[in-house]
Amino acid sequence: MSDQPTGVFVRLPLSNEQLGKLLAPIGTLNERMISIGAPVTGGDIPVITTLGTLRDPVPCVRQSDAQAHIAALEAEVVRLREAIHKMIDMSRNAQTWSLNNRSASCRDELSAIGRLGEKTLKGGAA
Incomplete structure (x- = not known):
């Protein structure tokens, strides 16, 4: 696009x-x-x-064609937002698990993934 x-x-x-x-x-x-x-x-x-x-x-x-296209794009936005929420949740869960099982650099990377997801949801540039 x-x-x-x-x-x-x-x-x-x-x-x-x-x-x-x-x-x-x-x-x-x-x-x-x-x-x-x-x-x-x-x-x-x-x-x-x-x-x-x-x-x-x-x-x-046609307005109806444009509205159908807009509805499809809105559905895609909802799907992507749900995926980002899952990514944030997975990052948080992995960070909790990794406190005793992973290195500090791994925790930092997981934390960065979560922050990126949160920033994306708030409309920030990726």
């Missing part, structure tokens, strides 16, 4: 502020679309039409 936006999810109806940003002749149409919606990266959502100009096309998808 690329970090480059391949689409924008825009909830309708647009507010007056969103309309102003979209219609203002500042920046490209793509930049204005991103300023009023949520950028979408990657995915296999079929494009149903293209708006904009030949120089600045904006692919459009």
Whole structure:
């Protein structure tokens, strides 16, 4: 999956502020679309039409397709969060077990794994 936006999810109806940003002749149409919606990266959502100009096309998808894709991504986030929680628990259990059975460097590594999991869950960079 690329970090480059391949689409924008825009909830309708647009507010007056969103309309102003979209219609203002500042920046490209793509930049204005991103300023009023949520950028979408990657995915296999079929494009149903293209708006904009030949120089600045904006692919459009069905809202139901986008929502299904978002739901799949949210399910993946839940699965990964559960895996991280298990990793933290395993790290803590192993640290407790290793107090008498492992070297200090092993305890330090297990502690680092647990801290990394906790930091990841809080939104920190890995």
